Amino acid sequence: QSALTQPPSASGSPGQSVTISCTGTSSDVGVYNHVSWYQQHPGKAPKLMIYEVNKRPSGVPDRFSGSKSGNTVSLTVSGLQAEDEADYYCCSYVGATPYVFGTGTTVTVL
């Protein structure tokens, strides 16, 4: 099972929106809605931001939202803030494997 494909980097100015894509195949993202997103600051453990494509755990700001179209899921961060600067990883349940992470995207707040 290969890693899901994410762009290496994304950026935006404070207050703007940034969208990160995560592309899989018809065997993972395309068939399951069990996709989650994680935020990771340097030297820290990942933090769950989105699960089941578009659900937010308690405590995660509604500036973070998720969506899916075909074999691609996306994470949108609206109203960018300085503390949103971090690495972001998608993760999909893929059945037999059963989990695979994305390659990761570094978000820079300009």
Place this chain on the structure above:
Amino acid sequence: QVQLVQSGADVKKPGASVKVSCKASGYTFTGYYMHWVRQAPGQGLEWMGWINPNGGGTNYAQKFRGRVTVTRDTSISTAYMELSGLRSDDTAVYFCAREGDTGGSDWYAFDIWGQGTMVTVSS
């Protein structure tokens, strides 16, 4: 509060084994699957395997089958990940992570993470 506390950093020689512990507190240990994820320096996240603390069933990523063993001790709410035949490319931070659940509905996502354990493999 709900938390996972992992054992400290370790240094091993190639060919050796390492065992990392993950102590859970603040919730019912047997009620949630526990996963292990690793991250090599400067690299991305890599899923390794899970254990169902209620019964001890496990599942491992194909890449690690035969080298990784995940166990648990329910009496002390602790999960363990043992990796054998260590190589230099096993140098990484190893995380335990709880699989989220709401009223029996699986999140298929990892809602609580340990702080990570750095394992260095070097001769």
